[in-house]
Amino acid sequence: MADLYTVNKSPFEKNSLEAVIRFSTEGAAILMLEDGVYGATKGTVVESMITGAENKKFYALGSDLKARGIAEDRVIDGVELVDYAGFVDLVEANEKVQAWL
């Protein structure tokens, strides 16, 4: 079983997304929520960090993207959108949950 990491700050405000990509365990699930969802948008300087990360799976909370006016077609390919029920499922599917605050 892998671990779930949550990132709730924008990668343009804090380096938590970069840190979590570097330090998360093998096969990690990384969920972007709140301002963290800015990291899931296409065409930014952090896009390559996500597309280039090996053996990590990325998720973003759909309602937080919507609240920020980010349409689904602007989300990086391969980032899976989840709702709160999906967030709960991720918590259940992973062994530990680490909030990268």
Place this chain on the structure above:
Amino acid sequence: MKLAIQVNEGPYQHQASDSAYHFTKAALEKGHEVFRVFFYHDGVLNSTRLTTPPQDDRHIVNRWTELAEQHDLDLVVCVAAAQRRGIVDDGEAERNGKDATNIAPKFRISGLGQLVEAAIQSDRLVVFGD
């Protein structure tokens, strides 16, 4: 699955209290057990019943109380964080010679041991905050 939730951020600050609430609600709706919600640091400010947001805004404090009433949740406020921020129940008012209380229904003030116990007893601890 048995869950423990930790809230480290105050209401109406960024979004952590909202995220924690929606996550907790979704978990309960899926049939999971929430062993305890622990309010720590500025998160203790989620427990004052004196909160009065505009009528067309969500009432974060009452929302927690209502969820706790529906599902018999254990909402625990860290005592040291509460004392620093002026969150008072009957016991704390008595002990510290205060002339009023402000804790909302279904919340209780207790110690950090409650967080440790929740983490041990639960399958997962999910933390929300800044």
